Amino acid sequence: MRKYLAVAAVMTCAFAAPAAAEDLEFLLVNNSSSTLTGFYASAASSEHWEENLLEGRILASGYEVTVTIADGLTTCIYDLRGVFQDGDVLEDLALDLCELGEYTFTD
Numbered sequence: 001m002r003k004y005l006a007v008a009a010v011m012t013c014a015f016a017a018p019a020a021a022e023d024l025e026f027l028l029v030n031n032s033s034s035t036l037t038g039f040y041a042s043a044a045s046s047e048h049w050e051e052n053l054l055e056g057r058i059l060a061s062g063y064e065v066t067v068t069i070a071d072g073l074t075t076c077i078y079d080l081r082g083v084f085q086d087g088d089v090l091e092d093l094a095l096d097l098c099e100l101g102e103y104t105f106t107d
Helices: none
Strands: 004-006 024-031 036-043 063-069 077-084 089-096 102-106
Touching: 024 036, 036 063, 089 102
Parallel strands: 024 102
Antiparallel strands: 004 102, 024 063, 036 077, 077 089
8 A cells, every 4th residue: 555645734832842952742643544654854955864763663553743953953954754654754855844844654
């Protein structure tokens, strides 16, 4: 089954305001039919994926979690990668997470 991505824009001040020391927070929602086992965010200028932001946890279908990117960078533009229990891997590139505030995976 192929997963499709949906990005929901919400008020920046609600979810994506940088926390402290350039940390970036946003809401990650899994509305797909498969469990999210890995979630990676790297600055769009990077050639490599950073560590798994779920940190050994999973995000089951129908759940959401606040994700913090604490890389110390001043950018808002990130590439995102989701790895699912059913084997699907999805990438979405050059997203402005400061503007979005929320990112949703759907079928």
